[in-house]
Amino acid sequence: MLKSIKLKNLEIKNPVILAPQAGITDLPFRNLVSSFGGEEFSTSLTVSEMVPSASQVYLLNKKKSNSKIKRLYERYSSNTLTSVQIFGNDPDIMAESAKINEELGADIIDINMGCPVNKIVKNGCGSDLLRNPELASKIIKKVVSAVNVPVTVKIRTGWNAENINAPEFAQMIEDSGASMLAIHGRTRSQLYSGTVDLDTIKKVKSSVSIPVIGNGDIFTIDDAKRMLEYTGVDGVMVGRGIYGTPWFLYHIIYFLKTGERLPEVPISERKEILLKHISAMIDYYGEKTGMLNARKHIAWYSKGLRNSAEFRNFVNNSENISEVYEFIEKLFK
Ligand SMILES: Cc1cc2nc3c(=O)[nH]c(=O)nc-3n(C[C@H](O)[C@H](O)[C@H](O)COP(=O)(O)O)c2cc1C
Numbered sequence: 001m002l003k004s005i006k007l008k009n010l011e012i013k014n015p016v017i018l019a020p021q022a023g024i025t026d027l028p029f030r031n032l033v034s035s036f037g038g039e040e041f042s043t044s045l046t047v048s049e050m051v052p053s054a055s056q057v058y059l060l061n062k063k064k065s066n067s068k069i070k071r072l073y074e075r076y077s078s079n080t081l082t083s084v085q086i087f088g089n090d091p092d093i094m095a096e097s098a099k100i101n102e103e104l105g106a107d108i109i110d111i112n113m114g115c116p117v118n119k120i121v122k123n124g125c126g127s128d129l130l131r132n133p134e135l136a137s138k139i140i141k142k143v144v145s146a147v148n149v150p151v152t153v154k155i156r157t158g159w160n161a162e163n164i165n166a167p168e169f170a171q172m173i174e175d176s177g178a179s180m181l182a183i184h185g186r187t188r189s190q191l192y193s194g195t196v197d198l199d200t201i202k203k204v205k206s207s208v209s210i211p212v213i214g215n216g217d218i219f220t221i222d223d224a225k226r227m228l229e230y231t232g233v234d235g236v237m238v239g240r241g242i243y244g245t246p247w248f249l250y251h252i253i254y255f256l257k258t259g260e261r262l263p264e265v266p267i268s269e270r271k272e273i274l275l276k277h278i279s280a281m282i283d284y285y286g287e288k289t290g291m292l293n294a295r296k297h298i299a300w301y302s303k304g305l306r307n308s309a310e311f312r313n314f315v316n317n318s319e320n321i322s323e324v325y326e327f328i329e330k331l332f333k
Pocket residue numbers: 019020021022023024048049050085112113114115154184215216217218237238239240241
């Protein structure tokens with residue numbers, strides 16, 4: 001059911017992809033997710049948090065070498081490609097940002113045309129570009145001609161229920177030279193409400209010849225299977241479904257390739273994974289920020305455990321790492 005995807009000179013062997021998520025898909029998380037499954041069953045592609053093209057270009061032009069930007073590209077797993085997602089509304093700046101990211105090591109450049117957040121949309125970026133296909137096309141063309149790596153685009157189904165234009169927009173994406181697109185099956189107006197629109201994803205798949213990745217509401221292995229079977233897409237992309245279960249992409253891939261379901265990860269192993277995750281975050285961000293950023297992940301890992309509400313409350317109010325570790329030992333027994 002799972003076939004590898006060729007993009008220029010790259011191969012995405014297992015196209016069960018980690019969705020870009022601001023505040024979530026940082027370097028520690030992407031590396032953790034790609035550490036499961038080994039050569040045969042690990043995800044082949046993770047996407048970074050969205051990077052603002054204009055401030056990236058500004059920073060680097062000012063020679064303020066931003067170590068955070070450089071560290072975007074470090075990785076532990078050679079099985080997994082790194083796509084860096086950029087957003088913006090100026091074709092020249094987007095092209096410059098794409099070039100910077102290519103030079104720093106991005107395997108793929110992804111363009112954000114789906115973000116629904118007000119502060120992004122009001123500047124003509126993200127999903128606002130769904131209402132401006134001419135500018136969107138200029139951006140894609142400029143970025144494609146600026147880099148050698150494949151360029152991909154991530155979209156939603158349209159601006160709102162009255163303006164579902166993803167099938168035509170997808171054709172424009174293909175005609176402008178992008179190598180692949182991912183579609184979240186909701187309109188901009190829906191934000192995250194309602195259910196994912198598989199019919200529009202299916203139409204998008206049949207209206208283009210570049211690979212299409214289906215995204216939205218994949219919380220179980222069966223959701224992934226349904227997305228692939230119903231829409232015919234070439235791969236799936238998972239966002240929220242991986243919270244607290246960073247092995248989820250591996251389990252989906254294992255099922256799609258073998259027809260078998262892996263057993264639940266035992267609690268003792270979950271604890272070890274969580275500890276490794278916290279330690280990677282502290283290493284990346286420093287102790288204080290690392291612990292702050294880790295709070296949401298800690299809460300997700302502990303979901304469903306006895307006393308987890310008390311634990312979450314404790315973690316959210318504690319700045320003492322050793323106390324948090326002690327509590328984790330007690331909770332994950
Ligand atoms: C916290 C959060 C941050 C996100 N950040 C981005 C982003 O930076 N770029 C992007 O294209 N989509 C972003 N998304 C959208 C996801 O990539 C994905 O399209 C969406 O969550 C639907 O997939 P899901 O149902 O599997 O979560 C974000 C979503 C969430 C929940």
